[in-house]
Amino acid sequence: MQAIYTERETYLQAAVVMLQHTVFTAAGIEPAEWEGKKYRVSCGFPIGYRGSRTGKVVIGQAFDPSISADGTAEVFINPILDNPAEVVAVLAHELVHVFAGNACGHKGEFARIARAIGLVGPLTATYAGSDLQSKIDSITAALGLYPTALLALLEHGNLTDYELADKTGLQQNSIGKRRKDCQDAGLVTHYRDDDGNKVKRPAPSGSKAYVWMLTDRGEELAKQIKREL
Ligand SMILES: [Zn+2]
Helix, strand or coil, X not given: CCCCCCHHHHHHHHHHHHHHXXXXXXXXXXXXXXXXXXXXXXXXXXXXXXXXXXXXXXXXXXXXXXXXXXXXXXXXXXXXXXCHHHHHHHHHHHHHHHHHCHHHCCCHHHHHHHHHXXXXXXXXXXXXXXXXXHHHHHHHHHCCCCHHHHHHHHHHCEEEHHHHHHHHCCXXXXXHHHHHHHHHCCCEEECECCCCCECEEECXXXXXXXXXXXXXXXXXXXXXXXXXX
């Protein structure tokens, strides 16, 4: 089934893949071990958010597979969160619930994995310690150029910023910054001709723009994301 994700859910999905590859391994959980787990991650208002009498905001929630019709754990990330680093830290907490199962609550296996991956603070309201924070920073940098753009480069090989905006529908005025973040994260590089010269193609203004391509690491990540979607 080809699911259609919103930009935001695609982002969450890609962040899940990267957390599994770069963060959960610290708890001895290999990426392949997630294959048996059924879960869905989406953006939504968690139960208890609207009209909460305590005024306490629930920022993420993981529901046990037993309450879903098809036995899938449902993870919701509150759309009010718009700081990417915070979103990814909350996502990590919810994924610990998915892996540990909801029976142990915030104790037992949940507590062990949460601490092992670097979540600190009270177990019911964790945040990222400095080691985890730096891993999360590299995840959000890598996702700076949104997954749809990485996938567009995977599909089309090489594109200028203008062509990227055109293929993805992303805001053209923000794509340069996102592409630069991806370049800094080693996911995107200049497309060069056989003589090693950086290739340029005409921009709408009549000037010329550099053409960009995925690095091997960028291509690997894009393929991972494509497999997961
Ligand atoms: Zn929790």
